[in-house]
Amino acid sequence: MSTKLSNITKPGAYQIRTITGAETTRLMEMGILPGIRLEMIRKAPTGFPIEIKVRNSFYTLRKSEAECIELEN
Amino acid sequence: MEQTPKTIALVGNPNTGKSTVFNALTGLRQKIANYPGITVERKVGTSIIGGVLHQIIDLPGAYSLNYKKLDERIAYQALIGSYEHEEKPDLVLAVVDVTNLDRNLFLVSQLLDLEIPVILVLNMMDVAEQKQITINEQILSENLGIPVISISAKKREDIERLKQFVAKAELSPPSPLAWLDSFQLRQALGKVKKEWIQPHTNIPESAQHTEALRLISEGNFEYVFYTFEEQEKGLKVIEQAREILEQAGENPMATEVLQRYDFIDRCTKDATQQNTDTSLSITDRIDSVVTHKVFGPIIFTSILLLMFQAIFSWATPFMDFIDLIFIETGNWVANALPPGILNDLLVEGVIAGLGGVVIFLPQIVFLFFFIYILEGTGYMARAAFVMDGFMTKVGLHGRSVVPLMSGFACAIPGIMAARTIENWRDRIITIMVLPFMACSARLPVYALLIAAFIPATPVLGIFTYQGITFFGLYIFGIVMALLAAAVMKWFFPSGQQTPFIMELPAYKLPKWDVVFKNVADRGWIFVKEAGKIIVAISIVLWFLASFPGVDQQEYDQNAYEGETIESYQLRNSFAGKFGQIIEPTIEPLGFDWKIGIGLLTSFAAREVMVGTLNTIYSIEGSDEDIVTLKEKLINDTDPETGQPIYSIATALSLMVFFALAMQCMSTIAIVRRETNSWKWPTAMFVYMSALAYVCSLITFQVGSNL
Numbered sequence: 001m002s003t004k005l006s007n008i009t010k011p012g013a014y015q016i017r018t019i020t021g022a023e024t025t026r027l028m029e030m031g032i033l034p035g036i037r038l039e040m041i042r043k044a045p046t047g048f049p050i051e052i053k054v055r056n057s058f059y060t061l062r063k064s065e066a067e068c069i070e071l072e073n
Numbered sequence: 074m075e076q077t078p079k080t081i082a083l084v085g086n087p088n089t090g091k092s093t094v095f096n097a098l099t100g101l102r103q104k105i106a107n108y109p110g111i112t113v114e115r116k117v118g119t120s121i122i123g124g125v126l127h128q129i130i131d132l133p134g135a136y137s138l139n140y141k142k143l144d145e146r147i148a149y150q151a152l153i154g155s156y157e158h159e160e161k162p163d164l165v166l167a168v169v170d171v172t173n174l175d176r177n178l179f180l181v182s183q184l185l186d187l188e189i190p191v192i193l194v195l196n197m198m199d200v201a202e203q204k205q206i207t208i209n210e211q212i213l214s215e216n217l218g219i220p221v222i223s224i225s226a227k228k229r230e231d232i233e234r235l236k237q238f239v240a241k242a243e244l245s246p247p248s249p250l251a252w253l254d255s256f257q258l259r260q261a262l263g264k265v266k267k268e269w270i271q272p273h274t275n276i277p278e279s280a281q282h283t284e285a286l287r288l289i290s291e292g293n294f295e296y297v298f299y300t301f302e303e304q305e306k307g308l309k310v311i312e313q314a315r316e317i318l319e320q321a322g323e324n325p326m327a328t329e330v331l332q333r334y335d336f337i338d339r340c341t342k343d344a345t346q347q348n349t350d351t352s353l354s355i356t357d358r359i360d361s362v363v364t365h366k367v368f369g370p371i372i373f374t375s376i377l378l379l380m381f382q383a384i385f386s387w388a389t390p391f392m393d394f395i396d397l398i399f400i401e402t403g404n405w406v407a408n409a410l411p412p413g414i415l416n417d418l419l420v421e422g423v424i425a426g427l428g429g430v431v432i433f434l435p436q437i438v439f440l441f442f443f444i445y446i447l448e449g450t451g452y453m454a455r456a457a458f459v460m461d462g463f464m465t466k467v468g469l470h471g472r473s474v475v476p477l478m479s480g481f482a483c484a485i486p487g488i489m490a491a492r493t494i495e496n497w498r499d500r501i502i503t504i505m506v507l508p509f510m511a512c513s514a515r516l517p518v519y520a521l522l523i524a525a526f527i528p529a530t531p532v533l534g535i536f537t538y539q540g541i542t543f544f545g546l547y548i549f550g551i552v553m554a555l556l557a558a559a560v561m562k563w564f565f566p567s568g569q570q571t572p573f574i575m576e577l578p579a580y581k582l583p584k585w586d587v588v589f590k591n592v593a594d595r596g597w598i599f600v601k602e603a604g605k606i607i608v609a610i611s612i613v614l615w616f617l618a619s620f621p622g623v624d625q626q627e628y629d630q631n632a633y634e635g636e637t638i639e640s641y642q643l644r645n646s647f648a649g650k651f652g653q654i655i656e657p658t659i660e661p662l663g664f665d666w667k668i669g670i671g672l673l674t675s676f677a678a679r680e681v682m683v684g685t686l687n688t689i690y691s692i693e694g695s696d697e698d699i700v701t702l703k704e705k706l707i708n709d710t711d712p713e714t715g716q717p718i719y720s721i722a723t724a725l726s727l728m729v730f731f732a733l734a735m736q737c738m739s740t741i742a743i744v745r746r747e748t749n750s751w752k753w754p755t756a757m758f759v760y761m762s763a764l765a766y767v768c769s770l771i772t773f774q775v776g777s778n779l
């Protein structure tokens with residue numbers, strides 16, 4: 001079973017399972033790769049974008065990008 | 074390195090310290106701030122390294138050569154030698170942030186394919202030490218096949234060390250595609266190169282791998298900047314190349330990236346050591362407040378209000394002081410020189426015109442100071458995060474926050490900063506509404522009119538009508554920008570949601586010396602640039618307003634009751650005549666011909682308005698009573714009716730006009746350059762000026778009938 005990052009509501013650490021969709025290349029170029037640890041940090045006041053942490057760096061992601069990231073349960 | 078002049082380019086991810094290194098090497102002062110995407114242009118300087126004068130190039134940051142945004146594309150083009158006919162660099166200094174080495178090395182692995190010698194500069198070693206990250210440069214250098222040095226760009230001795238290292242380094246182009254270990258990708262790459270790039274484009278040999286890989290990953294020509302024929306054929310070749318990969322079970326969008334990261338893992342495995350850091354950092358703690366659901370937007374709004382407050386009230390004592398200096402200087406010059414044309418020209422034209430603008434220096438300094446602090450600490454990226462949802466609703470983008478905020482200083486850097494917005498539609502809307510943000514050139518006009526016509530009576534305890542009007546004008550600009558964006562969004566509906574992957578950098582204390590130097594630079598530029606136009610326009614205007622002269626007899630015959638000879642002369646001067654020609658068109662807005670002259674000259678730049686009024690009113694005033702422009706405006710009366718020229722309605726109408734009208738040639742020029750067509754600047758000029766006319770009309774008509 002896997003969950004999309006866009007459906008995660010609670011902050012916490014996860015492992016990335018796959019990256020799919022139109023933004024695959026860009027996400028992966030930034031080191032957001034399958035098997036890597038991803039922390040969901042928080043949501044913006046309006047729900048999206050969200051803030052994540054990967055390899056010591058923090059990023060914002062909109063819903064459309066968060067939907068590209070599937071996490072291991 | 075041989076002792077010949079070279080072109081050395083600084084390349085790296087955004088916010089890694091490239092401009093810091095550039096400034097240290099060249100002695101220039103490129104803007105540095107803690108926000109990814111500060112540099113959006115190719116900037117050139119020189120530096121003496123090993124006794125030879127080299128050319129140094131600072132480039133915008135990029136995560137990948139597979140560019141998506143204009144600033145990234147500039148970096149790519151500069152590297153492959155296809156940016157404005159510049160040669161490709163002879164040496165690349167890859168500036169990387171060691172706290173996220175793997176991601177930074179992704180770009181470096183791409184640089185290694187370009188057949189340009191690369192030196193790896195590991196920056197931010199001071200931060201790495203705190204985080205207990207250690208790197209063995211020797212091993213990393215052997216694994217990557219390029220020289221490696223670690224520095225902290227903020228330390229002067231490290232920059233010296235970097236120079237010596239560069240001077241001594243043995244440079245040879247790295248061998249391309251060292252990371253490539255899949256047979257299929259190699260095959261696909263060869264196909265696109267041979268069947269498409271070589272016969273159909275003029276991409277230089279050394280960049281062909283990179284371009285081929287880009288096309289395979291993209292699968293289309295959407296972002297291509299060069300011209301080519303036979304697009305159909307190209308698409309077919311790319312499609313076939315992607316099929317080769319897909320048949321082998323590889324994803325064309327992912328396979329290159331995965332292989333590069335495998336290569337990076339191999340290179341760094343035995344060269345780096347770091348403790349996975351899970352502790353709650355200071356940045357985390359600040360962010361839990363600053364980006365909080367409720368507090369986040371409140372903090373953002375409070376910061377804006379505080380900024381306007383500072384500009385409005387903290388600057389006052391400094392402004393009074395400057396005012397005094399100019400009045401005293403004017404008096405002194407008037408007395409020291411023999412009376413005559415030169416005396417009048419200097420006192421009434423140059424000193425009055427210049428004084429009218431330099432007085433606003435303190436406010437401009439405060440404004441820039443605030444913006445530099447917000448950018449230097451890293452807060453701006455958070456503002457973009459917090460405001461993204463809202464900005465999207467009105468047709469903008471989270472990344473529009475920074476350009477719009479810089480619009481308070483000046484529209485020009487703001488419009489350029491919009492290069493960091495990837496989607497063309499979001500970018501255009503940002504550019505088109507940006508000039509509504511109350512830029513520093515409007516400050517002089519607002520401040521003058523408010524001081525003269527809005528009562529300083531306190532309201533609600535801590536506020537005054539003056540303060541409220543001042544805030545009101547800023548808010549008015551913001552609201553109009555957002556409204557205009559919302560209307561434009563309706564005109565250009567968006568297909569799908571656009572991406573917003575932005576790095577939130579760790580908070581940093583701003584470097585105070587950099588902040589102060591930058592603020593001083595900006596202040597000086599303001600005085601210099603404004604001064605140049607204002608002195609020129611003041612002199613021309615002084616002539617137009619002083620001639621033809623009148624004699625006593627003519628005055629006695631024709632003047633209105635109570636009109637002084639100076640007023641009579643001005644009214645009949647060239648400038649006066651001209652002003653009266655346009656008067657009918659602006660009369661419904663409450664403006665007389667003197668304001669009309671000011672409106673015309675201020676199309677060169679807004680702040681010229683104040684200098685113009687200063688010159689006009691100095692000519693009209695008699696020599697003995699040099700009073701401030703403010704008092705002259707208050708006391709000005711219509712010679713025909715004896716009524717004051719300015720009512721509160723006139724002043725408000727004029728402020729509304731300045732808030733909305735497109736009165737800045739430099740903005741028009743920059744919009745032309747950034748959008749590459751006259752269509753957008755023309756549209757901008759027309760819609761903003763029309764809006765200004767209509768809103769001023771309403772303001773005056775409603776205001777004067779209340």
Ligand SMILES: Nc1nc2c(ncn2[C@@H]2O[C@H](COP(=O)(O)OP(=O)(O)OP(=O)(O)O)[C@@H](O)[C@H]2O)c(=O)[nH]1
Pocket residue numbers: 085086087088089090091092093094104105106107108109110111112113132133134135196197198199200224225226227228449581584
């Ligand atoms: N602690 C630390 N901070 C640094 C160092 N070098 C640069 N910085 C800071 O890093 C931030 C980014 O610096 P810039 O020089 O603007 O980075 P850049 O690579 O030009 O950024 P872009 O133009 O946005 O791509 C600024 O806040 C600098 O003060 C360093 O060695 N140590």
Ligand SMILES: [Mg+2]
Pocket residue numbers: 091092093104105111112132133134
């Ligand atoms: Mg820079």
